[in-house]
Amino acid sequence: RKLADQIDTVLAENNLTDKVLVVKTGCFGLCALGPVVLVYPEGVFYSQVTPESMDIILNKHIIGGEVCTDLLYEDTVSPEGKVLPLQDTDFYKKQKRVALRNCGVIDPEKIEEYIATDGYQALYKALTEMTPEDVIDTIKASGLRGRGGGGFPTGLKWSFAAREENGTKYVACNADEGDPGAFMDRSILEGDPHVIIEAMALAAYAIGANHGFVYVRAEYPIAVQRLQIAIDQARRDGFLGKDIFGTGFDYDMEIRLGAGAFVCGEETALITSIEGNRGEPRPRPPFPAVKGLFGKPTVLNNVETYSNVPQIILKGAEWFSSMGTEGGRGTKVFAIGGKVKNVGLVEVPMGITLGEIVNEIGGGVPNGKKFKAAQTGGPSGGCIPASQMDVAIDFDNLVKLGSMMGSGGLIVLDEDTCMVDIAKFYLDFTVDESCGKCTPCRIGTKRLYEILEKITSGNGELSDLDTIEELSKQMQTSSLCALGQTASNPVVSTLKHFRDEYLAHIVDKR
Numbered sequence: 001r002k003l004a005d006q007i008d009t010v011l012a013e014n015n016l017t018d019k020v021l022v023v024k025t026g027c028f029g030l031c032a033l034g035p036v037v038l039v040y041p042e043g044v045f046y047s048q049v050t051p052e053s054m055d056i057i058l059n060k061h062i063i064g065g066e067v068c069t070d071l072l073y074e075d076t077v078s079p080e081g082k083v084l085p086l087q088d089t090d091f092y093k094k095q096k097r098v099a100l101r102n103c104g105v106i107d108p109e110k111i112e113e114y115i116a117t118d119g120y121q122a123l124y125k126a127l128t129e130m131t132p133e134d135v136i137d138t139i140k141a142s143g144l145r146g147r148g149g150g151g152f153p154t155g156l157k158w159s160f161a162a163r164e165e166n167g168t169k170y171v172a173c174n175a176d177e178g179d180p181g182a183f184m185d186r187s188i189l190e191g192d193p194h195v196i197i198e199a200m201a202l203a204a205y206a207i208g209a210n211h212g213f214v215y216v217r218a219e220y221p222i223a224v225q226r227l228q229i230a231i232d233q234a235r236r237d238g239f240l241g242k243d244i245f246g247t248g249f250d251y252d253m254e255i256r257l258g259a260g261a262f263v264c265g266e267e268t269a270l271i272t273s274i275e276g277n278r279g280e281p282r283p284r285p286p287f288p289a290v291k292g293l294f295g296k297p298t299v300l301n302n303v304e305t306y307s308n309v310p311q312i313i314l315k316g317a318e319w320f321s322s323m324g325t326e327g328g329r330g331t332k333v334f335a336i337g338g339k340v341k342n343v344g345l346v347e348v349p350m351g352i353t354l355g356e357i358v359n360e361i362g363g364g365v366p367n368g369k370k371f372k373a374a375q376t377g378g379p380s381g382g383c384i385p386a387s388q389m390d391v392a393i394d395f396d397n398l399v400k401l402g403s404m405m406g407s408g409g410l411i412v413l414d415e416d417t418c419m420v421d422i423a424k425f426y427l428d429f430t431v432d433e434s435c436g437k438c439t440p441c442r443i444g445t446k447r448l449y450e451i452l453e454k455i456t457s458g459n460g461e462l463s464d465l466d467t468i469e470e471l472s473k474q475m476q477t478s479s480l481c482a483l484g485q486t487a488s489n490p491v492v493s494t495l496k497h498f499r500d501e502y503l504a505h506i507v508d509k510r
């Protein structure tokens, strides 16, 4: 923000305010290289900008018209010194932006910039040319599956709520992103908040709801602020409220803040929290599509799922389903972190391999170290070892590998990482975050953590490995919600792929 102020000041001092348009956008994806400045019409990309380098860019490039080649992001300069477009760099060239299409492009606080990139066109099309059934059929045909973790088919979920006769229905958005290392939803809300408003209005039209709730973590203040600005603008300009586009369709929405409990990302706990109660999961069935918020049929999807919806309505189901694989249509956003050069946010077609994400887009493991594994799906997911680098990533293949898509956190681990420590890290998290309502999770996570602690402190026994497997099975089959059912996944998958490391702790320390 200081750099943005610096730009504004220098432009004003040089009477350039009318000539240079400064657009303060959301995230470009290359988080490791921020702050970044992209200058048009040349389309050149300055990274890791400081007040000092900003001064040079302003005077030499913006005022003087000469590109500061030595300050450009190194991958945008060829060995011959030629400046390359950003989309030709390794980080961007295999990406396909659907959910993130406006992030880093538009000013998220200006509704006219969203409208200029086809914003609210899908809502107009649906309300004026499509029946609610048409909208559901299009989403079904697209093959869109929930991006929040479970991968449930979105159109099918909407059809369950649509067929309920109950007069009052709700739509809700899960923006309670709590996985360590995940920040996809935050970036979408910060970079393109109107897409969520439009998508939720489409879902409301499809199922017959007139009110929506977005449940956002209070730890995301910029996301909350920009979403509220967007809601106010949409209401002012007639995209929310009564009789939208003169079609007789009424829809409005509000934000509810989450207080940071990981379990509130579980759909029934989230619903309970919106209702004003302690965020604890409820048994399912009944599923929220039948009996959700305040006992009424409710469609709940996460931010990334919703952000695909307007484009599907506008461009058609075939356009979307032509991307990806049988086990996952469209694209997926991943937050890449850990031992990788290009830490950041990427959106890739489903079916891309882990190797392409880590080595090509991510730039590989730094400091000459070897790649050991990638952890996907956060505390509910598992590890994919180096031997599986060529497997196409989609919902089904990750489950076959003993991991899961989760919301899209992808942590790269190098040869120096102890996999037992990694499992312990995630379990420590779930011990803290278990809501305590059911015994298998409340006690099971604690006992599993204690066994890992025993092993890593050199007091483990071979029989501990059998206990881990038995306890994990019990937790998977008897916990009330997904948090407990999946809490042992990081342990089970590391034990499956890296058993030798567990054995090394036990045998070496004897």
Ligand code: SF4
Pocket (backbone or CB within 6 Å): 263, 280, 281, 433, 434, 435, 436, 437, 438, 439, 441, 442, 479, 480, 481, 482, 483, 484, 485
């Ligand atoms: Fe709570 Fe864990 Fe039981 Fe879920 S599985 S209800 S988080 S104790």
